[in-house]
Amino acid sequence: MKSSQTTDHLPGKIQRVGAIGGGQLALMMGDSARNLGIELIVQTPSAADPAVAVAAGNVLAAIDDVGATAKLAELCDVITFENEFVNLEGLAKLAEKGVLFRPSLAALTPLLDKYVQRCYLQDLGLPTPKFWAWEASAPLPEGAMNFPLVIKTRRHGYDGQGTFIVKDAASFESIRAKLKGQPLLLEEFVPFDRELAAIAARSNAGEIAIYPIVETQQEDRVCRLVIAPADISLDVKAQAESIARKLLDSLKVVGIFGIELFLTADGEVLVNEIAPRTHNSGHFSIDACKTSQFEQHLRAVCQLPLGNCDLNCQGAVMVNLLGYESAESDYLMQRQKLAQLEGAFVHWYGKKESRPGRKLGHVTVVLGDKSGTNRRAQAESISRNIDAIWKAN
Ligand code: ADP
Numbered sequence: 131m132k133s134s135q136t137t138d139h140l141p142g143k144i145q146r147v148g149a150i151g152g153g154q155l156a157l158m159m160g161d162s163a164r165n166l167g168i169e170l171i172v173q174t175p176s177a178a179d180p181a182v183a184v185a186a187g188n189v190l191a192a193i194d195d196v197g198a199t200a201k202l203a204e205l206c207d208v209i210t211f212e213n214e215f216v217n218l219e220g221l222a223k224l225a226e227k228g229v230l231f232r233p234s235l236a237a238l239t240p241l242l243d244k245y246v247q248r249c250y251l252q253d254l255g256l257p258t259p260k261f262w263a264w265e266a267s268a269p270l271p272e273g274a275m276n277f278p279l280v281i282k283t284r285r286h287g288y289d290g291q292g293t294f295i296v297k298d299a300a301s302f303e304s305i306r307a308k309l310k311g312q313p314l315l316l317e318e319f320v321p322f323d324r325e326l327a328a329i330a331a332r333s334n335a336g337e338i339a340i341y342p343i344v345e346t347q348q349e350d351r352v353c354r355l356v357i358a359p360a361d362i363s364l365d366v367k368a369q370a371e372s373i374a375r376k377l378l379d380s381l382k383v384v385g386i387f388g389i390e391l392f393l394t395a396d397g398e399v400l401v402n403e404i405a406p407r408t409h410n411s412g413h414f415s416i417d418a419c420k421t422s423q424f425e426q427h428l429r430a431v432c433q434l435p436l437g438n439c440d441l442n443c444q445g446a447v448m449v450n451l452l453g454y455e456s457a458e459s460d461y462l463m464q465r466q467k468l469a470q471l472e473g474a475f476v477h478w479y480g481k482k483e484s485r486p487g488r489k490l491g492h493v494t495v496v497l498g499d500k501s502g503t504n505r506r507a508q509a510e511s512i513s514r515n516i517d518a519i520w521k522a523n
Pocket of ligand 1: 259280282287288289290291292293317318319320321322325348351352390402403
């Protein structure tokens with residue numbers, strides 16, 4: 131790789147993309163890469179990881195193994211990210227030698243630590259819950275004394291791991307004991323009316339494309355259901371889109387970001403968290419939009435024109451297939467039944483082992499013309515049907 135962060139590339143010249151991470155997000159990016167005639171090469175620890183099966187090549191190594199990323203760079207024109215467990219300091223040495231990262235390391239720097247991310251958003255004037263940096267052996271800061279209270283580990287949290295919603299003094303003491311010694315983020319609990327997400331891409335030229343804002347529903351802090359588009363007012367939509375624009379422009383992002391939002395009862399939109407990559411709440415776009423989030427990310431990274439984010443249907447409901455047992459199974463029977471549901475597209479990540487809460491696949495149900503307007507009620511009924519099939523042994 132001979133490029134540098136500042137060099138402008140000619141369109142069509144970036145054809146080999148390295149992805150740090152080989153999970154389901156890289157797997158789905160691999161499908162889009164093939165359609166675009168792009169080679170995707172993944173750096174991932176195990177040959178059994180989902181994306182290895184579809185990638186044009188792989189470097190089998192830990193995500194934060196910078197030596198392995200140097201090898202990946204030899205095989206690619208640009209490197210992108212599937213998750214945020216990266217070793218920024220190590221990667222900076224590669225960037226100095228001319229390795230091109232998209233999004234850039236500078237765009238990732240304020241985002242990987244949840245406290246630093248909150249400070250960045252606050253400095254940008256974007257609305258967030260009240261927050262404090264904290265360490266569990268210190269007294270609680272003034273203003274953070276009331277329950278419920280939210281405690282988050284500052285790095286390496288995902289799918290609700292590392293996020294604790296503390297309801298009372300007794301559970302506070304046990305969580306505090308567990309987290310001693312780790313840098314933490316304390317947050318006010320937001321009694322949100324709904325959770326929303328904005329999936330937005332920015333090109334190297336500064337063009338921004340935003341997908342329809344979606345509603346997300348979490349169970350035990352893990353995404354269970356996504357409703358596209360969210361049933362929100364024009365004002366709320368405008369707030370969410372304006373947050374996405376401001377953030378992507380200020381970080382000069384090249385690529386796609388998932389922005390998790392809280393909508394309060396009085397119609398205010400607050401930022402919960404930024405994921406500097408494709409995001410679970412954008413999976414509906416594979417079957418329900420003119421351009422999927424995975425293709426869009428590759429388009430941005432490879433300097434192709436951004437695609438159209440519009441829905442190609444009335445709406446969609448995406449339901450995650452979360453593990454509910456520890457087992458080795460491909461759940462073939464369940465998948466075949468799920469595929470028979472009207473409008474259903476089943477996506478299976480090919481993971482060999484199931485564990486409770488593990489994301490094993492998802493189903494998107496596209497809504498047709500006759501589907502009516504109450505998407506939340508439809509989503510409930512669709513997810514009940516899917517759960518009944520998925521969990522039937
Ligand atoms: P992760 O990074 O592991 O996904 P998040 O910070 O996104 O963790 O939190 C997971 C879920 O926990 C959120 O989707 C939301 O349902 C809940 N949550 C997180 N922070 C708050 C908060 N400040 N107030 C209320 N609920 C919260």
